[in-house]
Amino acid sequence: MLVLRNVNSFYGRSQALHDLNFDAPEGQIVAILGRNGVGKTTLLRTIIGLTDRTEGRIDLSGVEIGSMPTFARARAGIAYVPQGRMIIPDFSIRENILMGGFAASGQRRIPEIVAELFPYLMENLERPGGVLSGGQQQQLAIARALACDPKILLMDEPTEGIQPNIVHQIEDCIIRLNTELGLTILLVEQNVDFAKRAASTFAMIENGTTVSAGKIEDLTDEIVSRHMAI
Numbered sequence: 001m002l003v004l005r006n007v008n009s010f011y012g013r014s015q016a017l018h019d020l021n022f023d024a025p026e027g028q029i030v031a032i033l034g035r036n037g038v039g040k041t042t043l044l045r046t047i048i049g050l051t052d053r054t055e056g057r058i059d060l061s062g063v064e065i066g067s068m069p070t071f072a073r074a075r076a077g078i079a080y081v082p083q084g085r086m087i088i089p090d091f092s093i094r095e096n097i098l099m100g101g102f103a104a105s106g107q108r109r110i111p112e113i114v115a116e117l118f119p120y121l122m123e124n125l126e127r128p129g130g131v132l133s134g135g136q137q138q139q140l141a142i143a144r145a146l147a148c149d150p151k152i153l154l155m156d157e158p159t160e161g162i163q164p165n166i167v168h169q170i171e172d173c174i175i176r177l178n179t180e181l182g183l184t185i186l187l188v189e190q191n192v193d194f195a196k197r198a199a200s201t202f203a204m205i206e207n208g209t210t211v212s213a214g215k216i217e218d219l220t221d222e223i224v225s226r227h228m229a230i
């Protein structure tokens with residue numbers, strides 16, 4: 001569904017991705033793994049069009065999207081849940097969610113799945129986003145992404161910095177979005193156990209390129225320790 005071939009990506013003159021190849025099959029969760037600073041976030045930013053310059057080919061369902069502006073990629077069905085969540089603290093929960101719909105062409109509304117997954121948000125729509133806990137803000141960032149009716153969700157370390165008792169709720173939500181809505185999910189994840197539980201394929205990134213990829217069953221301890229141990 002999403003295919004990257006020989007992709008280079010740059011911040012100014014600094015090159016962060018090098019000749020990178022990547023495949024995300026439709027309807028599956030792909031775990032994107034690797035040490036800090038190897039280019040996992042940059043891979044997601046490259047797919048949605050948020051780095052300064054990109055070379056190579058990025059195809060979504062056979063259509064080349066690598067030269068499209070970010071809003072057009074969002075309209076084509078890609079939504080981004082960034083690291084740190086990027087909630088607007090002074091906007092209400094409702095406003096934060098509806099912001100996600102600005103990228104979509106249809107009517108802006110809160111999708112039904114949001115009410116089902118995140119009842120707390122629905123019961124507190126007029127509260128400011130800034131008063132929420134980290135876990136609730138993560139739910140809000142996911143709700144905002146769902147408001148543009150995506151086909152692909154790019155999720156950057158969705159459980160990072162979240163209280164342990166909320167982590168499993170976020171993990172369950174990610175799995176439900178995949179199994180119940182059929183969303184294709186690119187999941188940057190440091191927790192290898194969760195990646196193994198949720199994903200069906202993986203890509204291991206090192207020095208801005210894919211060094212190992214395949215079915216999640218083929219992600220051996222040896223690959224993990226070679227590319228992720230400090």
Ligand SMILES: Nc1ncnc2c1ncn2[C@@H]1O[C@H](COP(=O)(O)OP(=O)(O)OP(=O)(O)O)[C@@H](O)[C@H]1O
Binds near residue numbers: 014
């Ligand atoms: N805005 C930026 N401007 C310049 N260089 C950047 C920028 N963002 C990231 N980089 C550089 O690009 C490289 C890849 O960083 P990136 O954040 O993609 O890695 P990562 O694997 O997501 O790391 P982490 O797990 O810490 O989030 C690093 O060398 C980083 O310093």
